[in-house]
Amino acid sequence: MGGPTHDSSDFLTDKSAKIFVAGHRGLVGSAIVRKLQSLGLTNLVLRSHSELDLTRQSDVDSFFAAEKPQYVILAAAKVGGIHANNTYPADFIAINLQIQTNVIDSSFRHGVKKLLFLGSSCIYPKLAPQPIPENALLTGPLEPTNEWYAIAKISGIKMCQAYRIQYNWDAISGMPTNLYGPNDNFHPENSHVLPALMRRFHEAKVNKAKEVVVWGTGSPLREFLHVDDLADAVVFLMDKYSGLEHLNVGSGKEVTIKELAELVKEVVGFEGELVWDTSKPDGTPRKLMDSSKLLGLGWMPKISLKDGLVDTYKWYVENVVKQ
Numbered sequence: 001m002g003g004p005t006h007d008s009s010d011f012l013t014d015k016s017a018k019i020f021v022a023g024h025r026g027l028v029g030s031a032i033v034r035k036l037q038s039l040g041l042t043n044l045v046l047r048s049h050s051e052l053d054l055t056r057q058s059d060v061d062s063f064f065a066a067e068k069p070q071y072v073i074l075a076a077a078k079v080g081g082i083h084a085n086n087t088y089p090a091d092f093i094a095i096n097l098q099i100q101t102n103v104i105d106s107s108f109r110h111g112v113k114k115l116l117f118l119g120s121s122c123i124y125p126k127l128a129p130q131p132i133p134e135n136a137l138l139t140g141p142l143e144p145t146n147e148w149y150a151i152a153k154i155s156g157i158k159m160c161q162a163y164r165i166q167y168n169w170d171a172i173s174g175m176p177t178n179l180y181g182p183n184d185n186f187h188p189e190n191s192h193v194l195p196a197l198m199r200r201f202h203e204a205k206v207n208k209a210k211e212v213v214v215w216g217t218g219s220p221l222r223e224f225l226h227v228d229d230l231a232d233a234v235v236f237l238m239d240k241y242s243g244l245e246h247l248n249v250g251s252g253k254e255v256t257i258k259e260l261a262e263l264v265k266e267v268v269g270f271e272g273e274l275v276w277d278t279s280k281p282d283g284t285p286r287k288l289m290d291s292s293k294l295l296g297l298g299w300m301p302k303i304s305l306k307d308g309l310v311d312t313y314k315w316y317v318e319n320v321v322k323q
């Protein structure tokens with residue numbers, strides 16, 4: 001896909017630019033804030049969910065009219081793992097469509113120079129070719145456990161494309177693979193696999209339990225990226241990319257859920273057994289993304305899964321367990 005491009009290289013040079021990071025308390029938003037601050041970009045506009053509910057259109061519009069940010073990074077969304085997606089389909093489609101429609105449209109109407117929308121690797125068909133290229137979008141049926149969320153995310157990509165085509169407005173989309181890191185959601189049921197297992201193994205270690213239950217068969221393959229690498233990619237895209245097509249953001253490395261569970265077990269130091277609960281869904285069998293377009297522009301992930309797990313477990317013990 002082609003489409004208009006813009007010279008957006010002043011994103012990193014104008015240190016006083018006003019940037020709205022939506023969802024700044026979450027896993028992704030907090031990493032983006034850390035990255036921007038480390039680069040000297042400190043004129044950030046931040047609102048928690050309780051200060052500004054992004055599902056409320058008139059509140060969002062008033063916020064943009066008053067603050068007039070120059071750049072917007074949209075990392076606010078209704079997010080969860082396989083169980084949450086499967087259990088609350090109405091929330092996942094409605095809240096995400098509302099947040100992204102309100103933020104994208106108000107950004108355009110109030111003169112935002114550039115917006116980045118974040119989707120997810122679940123936008124691709126369940127049985128997409130592997131590694132998954134960007135043009136696999138809309139070529140087959142979605143994974144049923146997260147199709148509601150995926151449809152909302154696909155709509156976000158299409159909305160950015162539509163505003164670029166009709167108004168020549170600089171809205172771009174990045175599709176991250178499965179993420180993890182500090183400020184993740186460690187809820188026992190509604191979280192993603194990595195924080196869920198970290199918590200379960202930690203509690204089993206503390207309680208001297210003999211076994212830990214892991215969901216599914218252990219055979220699905222997943223690609224994990226540390227959220228600090230994602231934040232680096234987001235800044236890179238804001239600075240260097242202004243195209244119509246969404247771009248994949250992955251580590252290029254995949255592991256089975258069984259391998260992941262063994263690795264988390266080792267990092268946490270749990271010495272008991274794993275028990276597989278095959279009544280729980282496996283979800284997509286494999287979703288390794290082809291991130292060669294982004295790599296070709298010059299971005300590269302830096303944090304290995306092992307190092308990232310050690311870092312995240314330290315953060316979990318210091319910030320979640322000790323609270």
Ligand SMILES: NC(=O)C1=CN([C@@H]2O[C@H](COP(=O)(O)OP(=O)(O)OC[C@H]3O[C@@H](n4cnc5c(N)ncnc54)[C@H](OP(=O)(O)O)[C@@H]3O)[C@@H](O)[C@H]2O)C=CC1
Pocket residue numbers: 022023024025026027028029048049050052053054055074075076077078079099118119120121175176177178179180183184185192
């Ligand atoms: N986590 C992952 O593995 C992946 C995430 N992504 C994408 O990255 C983005 C961020 O995800 P992640 O950081 O993991 O999610 P989190 O759940 O950690 O954070 C989501 C953020 O959105 C905010 N938020 C949710 N609803 C509203 C609302 N109605 N009004 C205002 N703010 C709201 C939350 O605010 P508050 O904390 O104040 O409630 C929170 O800060 C999402 O678009 C997601 O699709 C993509 C691929 C993988």
Ligand SMILES: C[C@H]1O[C@H](OP(=O)(O)OP(=O)(O)OC[C@H]2O[C@@H](n3cnc4c(=O)[nH]c(N)nc43)[C@H](O)[C@@H]2O)[C@@H](O)[C@@H](O)C1=O
Pocket residue numbers: 080081082083085120121122145146149177178179189190191192193194196197214215216220222257280281282283284
């Ligand atoms: C990022 C991505 O996240 C979601 O998709 P997912 O990749 O399937 O995410 P997940 O992390 O929840 O599960 C990965 C695998 O791990 C297995 N698994 C084992 N034990 C636990 C466990 O304890 N918790 C969870 N959640 N999964 C477990 C689980 O059965 C599955 O096979 C999407 O809904 C979608 O929203 C999306 O975009």
